[in-house]
Amino acid sequence: MKRQYEKTTQYFAALMLGVLLTLGSVAQAANNQGFGDVAGDTNALGNSNIFVLNSSGVLTLVKTAWLTADGTPITSTTTVPAGTQVDFMIYVNNKSDLQIDDVTIRDTLDLLFSYNAPDDIRVDNAVVECALTACTVIEQQAIYDAAILVGAGTDAVSGVDSVSYTGTSVNVGNANEANAQQNAAANSVLAVVFTVTVQ
Numbered sequence: 001m002k003r004q005y006e007k008t009t010q011y012f013a014a015l016m017l018g019v020l021l022t023l024g025s026v027a028q029a030a031n032n033q034g035f036g037d038v039a040g041d042t043n044a045l046g047n048s049n050i051f052v053l054n055s056s057g058v059l060t061l062v063k064t065a066w067l068t069a070d071g072t073p074i075t076s077t078t079t080v081p082a083g084t085q086v087d088f089m090i091y092v093n094n095k096s097d098l099q100i101d102d103v104t105i106r107d108t109l110d111l112l113f114s115y116n117a118p119d120d121i122r123v124d125n126a127v128v129e130c131a132l133t134a135c136t137v138i139e140q141q142a143i144y145d146a147a148i149l150v151g152a153g154t155d156a157v158s159g160v161d162s163v164s165y166t167g168t169s170v171n172v173g174n175a176n177e178a179n180a181q182q183n184a185a186a187n188s189v190l191a192v193v194f195t196v197t198v199q
Contacts, residue, residue, distance in 0.1 A: 034047065034048035035047050035048075059092050059094065060092070060133075061091070062090070062091055062093070062135070062140075063088065063107075064088070064089045064090075064091075064144070065078075065086050065087065065089070066087040066089065066144055067080075067085075067086060068085035068086060068087050068195050069085065071144065071145070071148075073137070073140070073141070082198055083198065084197070084198045085196070085197050085198075086195070086196055086198060087148065087194070087195050088107070088195075089140075089143070089144050089147060089192065090105055090191070091140075091189050091190060091191040091192070092105075092190045092191075093129055093133065093134075093189050094129060094184045094187065094188055094189070095129045095133065095187065099183050100183065100184040101183050102174070102175075102181055102182070102183065103172070103173050103184050104171075104173030104175035104182065105173060105182075106169055106171050106172075106176050108168055108170075109168045109170070109196065110168075111168070112198065112199045113197070113198060113199065114196060114197045115165055115170070115194065115195075116196060116197060117155060118155050119152045119153065119154050119155050120152050120155075120165075120195050121153050121163040121164075121165065121170055121192065121193075122147055122148065122151070122152050122192070122193045123150065123153065123162060123163060123172060123190070123191070123192050124146050124147040124149075124150045124189075124190075125183075125184060126188070127142060127143050127146050127147075127189045127191065128187065128188055128189070129187045129188055129189060130189065135189070143189050143191050144191070147192070147193040148193055157177045157178050158178070158179070158180075159179070159180050160180065161179065161180055162179050162181065162182035163179060163192075164179050170192070172192050
């Protein structure tokens, strides 16, 4: 049994890193100013004001895990018995004042994790952004508590919703599969939750 626990721990730690994020349009900071002239005379038409736009920089995916039975958070090095159900939550903290269009998330599960089929992928984008770039444990709990209450999408690839389960991959967005487009609302957290059983 000890060997099984050690093996489970090893794969549990590895899976926590196996998530990919792709984004559509993420603006970079820029100063903009208009210039002109009248009949070739640049002194006859003054320059416009300088307009400054700031972006939130690179967005980061964060993956957390929770015991399905009671919602207790667990770390990537936790050892759990085979048969334990675990909720994985992946989230993006969008502190930008603008919506981020066309977000895609993919999580390919290791063979020691069995997806809780059918139709168990939930997406929530209603929680307000975290105070800082990195969310606190309390903020993560609020994100998780909200996401698990959301109705699950369908596992099938379709334009009906933004989620699907193909092969061994949980998919959100349409870059990898023909799902509906997934956006991340401004000043909010986009969270994905799904349940697996440890083999």
